[in-house]
Amino acid sequence: MILLALKEYYDRKAAEGSIAEDGWIQGGIDFLLEIDRDGYLRNISDLREGEGSKKQARRFMLPNIGKQASKHSNSGEDANLLWDNAKFVFGLGSKGKLHLTSMIAAIDSWIGSMADDGVQAVRSFLQLGSEDREHFDMALNHPEYGEIMQAGQVKISFYVLGTSYKAVFLSPVVATALERMREAEDPNARQGTCLVTGEQNVVLEATHPVIKGVKGAQSSGAGIVSFNTDAFNSYKKTQSFNAPVSKVTTSRYVKALNSLLDSSSRQSLQVGDASVVFWSEDHSTLETDFSLFFNEPSKGDSDTGTEKVRTAFESLHTGAYVEDDGDTRFYILGLAPNAARLSIRLWQTGTVADITSKIKQYFDDFEIVKPPKEPMFYSVWRIMVNASVQDKSENILPNLAGDFMRSILEGTPYPATLLQAIIRRIRSDTEYRVKPVRAAAIKAYLNRYRRFYPNQTYKEVTKELDKNQTSIGYQLGRLFAVLEKIQEESHPGINATIRERLYGAASATPVTVFANLLRLKNHHLAKLTNKGRVVNFERLLGEVIGRITGFPAHLNLQEQGLFAVGYYHQRQDLFSRKNDDEE
Template sequence: MILEKLCEFAETVEDFPPPHFKKRSIDYLIEINEEGELLGFTDVSDEGKIFIYADHLIGRTSQVKPHLLTDKASYVFGNVENEQLTNRQEETKAAFYDLVLELYEETGEQVIYSILKFLENTQGKDYLETDLKNNKWLAFRVNGKDPLKIDSIQKFWQKRQNNIAKEERSDLISECLICHQEKVIADRDPEQFKLISVGGQSGGSSLISANHKSFESYGLSASHISSICFDCAIQYGMAANYLIAKKDHRLKIGDILYIFWTKNNSEFNGFQLLEKPKPNELRNFLKSFKSGKKAYIDDEEFYCLALSANNSRAVVKDWINTTVSNVEKNINNYFREMNLDDNKSEEYYSIFKLAKSTAFISKKNNNIKPVVIKSIVNYAIKGTALVDSVLLNIINRIKADVEFRVTRPRASLLKMYFNSHPEGGIKVKDKLSKKENNPAYLCGRLFSILELIQDKAISANTKIVDRYYGTASSAPASVFGNLIRKAQHHLAKLRKEQSTTGMYYWLQSELEDIMVELNDFPATLSLKEQGLFALGYYQQKAYRPEKDEKEEN
């Protein structure tokens, strides 16, 4: 399914070179006319132009093996630096000419006849620029036209490469799993995935390959374990590398690279907001969802492939197949769930920032768990519930982070977690819910009030949140009795001072409202209850009674 969809995508990209062709920069264009006469050499080395050239299915390494119509000067002319040609230079020049002659005999194209006449008449150094070197890449242009763009010439090279595969790699001919034709099966990935950003080798990483007996089956080794022909292998490799190279089609989170595309390669920028949610673009996206004004087809298929690398191996982490409409709806929900009434400016977070909030990040280490990244991405794209590992990592990070504890990104992620599990019967609202009587939530609220009482009464270097948060959020019964007794002394101080009397009555009222709902302090709290404790603590800290009263009136 994955490789088939990549091959389908390759057919929609107009800029792709045809099978068995690649793109590269060229140093000089040899300009000739129909009579094979030299018009001049055009230096294109600094123009940044990219030209297609015929690539060998099996690399030439040290062999004498010319490319079709585009090659180094040492192949086209033999030697442009000295008068005499070595034996190898004689071979390379003859091989290049023979290949052009074979092409003309097969296609009969007039432009190839013109190139043949040029090669037969030229004496090399008489026609060349003095600064041309043997390692410079040259290509022909006949009356301003690129012969490699002619359909018959492309088919000649593709047919030739497939014949070479049958002759030199004829050990396995079978039905290709993608195109369903009887062809030579690739024994290696001809187009390796460029995954340097996530730990891959500079030369590329193979998606399909077996390098150990335990991975082989039915006597098949290397890429023969998957029956895919060379043409299809080239297509899906080019498609993947195209998506990897395009900013509009990739999203890197930690050590995982997500590439995404639509069936018809239509424009969809909603996914980019998950990487960098720019306020203006996000606002327009959310408005377009609400109004229904979109520039794409809702039911068009949407694909997302998650990749990482283990040196020379490409690793598939996840595969998502849905529709643009579903993705749009889920991304909208992802950002809507970040709404928190906490007296702070409206802020939205990328997937990486949410995942980052669950881990300790240093200059040397990135401890974000892949399962956390994968779950948040699936939530944002597919709308699937966040896994318990996300909750576990949030709770552990809150307990370890003595300085910040429950930050806004962590509170947003906790809200997402609980609201993605409606079967739990817990619906977390944007602001404090005084009707929520869950003991864990109430304990979180109570802890926030006790912290505020201490803060208003005395100036302490070490606050109760620094010393007691971990125990209070996991075993409330063991600490709350002592904390409440201490709070009574602080409340008495607030009551006696005229400047804080009003604060005393409000804190006493909040304390009583919570204690009325709490029949007893739980001995222990489960992982989910610890998450509710954190939300109760955060929302109580963010509570603004004056705004609440205004809304009620």
């Protein structure tokens, strides 16, 4: 199902002309060597774009004559056709002679007698260099580019002076040669039925190309379909013949996935350790907007990013996505690194209408009263970070992010590990305790859990203070917030309040804390000079305590979550009241 959806995405993008067709690969070229028809270098053209160390190679559709054009073996004999890194083009390193010979052999075997003047000029350039190394001196000793050329990593191709095409690999004879050679049947190729498309008597792929762009995986790439030891073989089938997929389908699904994972793609996002890509059956607005709902806005463009999310969020509520593309199929795939392979962390399909309704529910779940400067929407990254040790992204629990994303898209209860992680973080974060994002996450978890398991001792948690909430934990959280506020106003500038010292005990074992806190509050109230403020506090304390039947010896995890939300709601209400009084 996954490979078929990717192959169909390739077919769609190929029809639009926005993805490399069979025999070609998307890649970057840093420099063009401008040579004359006799093979002598006349100039070097720098194609890189950007500034300083951030310069990026210019993207082209490049001829692909190997299984993985961007990855070389140790043989030194697998050059690309009319383009490659500087090691091959200039014959650098211990295998320099082999590199040059391989470059020439690729031209001879793939184009041969079909070579036009441009291709022949490139062959002459390589041949002259293999006979006399000084032929390459102009490039390797270039005052501006020589050092980077000698490093051997930059990608290089050729422009032949007097020809009509911008790079030699764009010559019509190259396209013709690729098409002719691809059509030539390999007499040793194994044929069979493709498990993805159901086509029969097609040439099968022995080893699938690697997938690049998954964060944390090997830089050279990792595979989805891979059989590299005898233990994985069965019925005398070796390599990827264990899971037969045609060469054409393999090429297409790999190109589709690599294009989605490309650094310039707008159809990917990072969720914990999983690289998530998404696409639709046909073009849809959600395809380009999806990442806005889950990504953190860039720091330098926070206002613009927030405005984009606001617009997309309004589209969720107005039903614009459903009106435009409601019945279109939508796919979400999450890949996590696993040594030389990739593991499928997330796979979700549905219509655009179904997916958008799930996203809307996610936003509604996390809606909560918050301070003015707080972000309007919380990205998945921000939620995960605030549930992690020391609020650091490297401490995000690997499975939590994927499980959380899956629950959003499936509309199922949020993972219990989310509530556990946030409660632990609140207890350990003595400075901030219940941040708005943490309170929102607890509210979201509790309400969705209650939606699926309605026999609960508490009512639905609202986005702001609910004086009639039936949860004992919620009311105790309110009481703790009021007692803290009394202490703060009676001791201005105090270094540590009861929040820093006693929050953990109060939220887990209330009976051990509250009796003493209620005695101390009398001393705090006595220090307040504003008697009207004292009356207001006593009235508020009476209202909250009137809803508490006793102090439990222990609160379970859900009640501890409600304690946090009650504490947060009451704190927000107290500050809003103070602001109203001041106004």
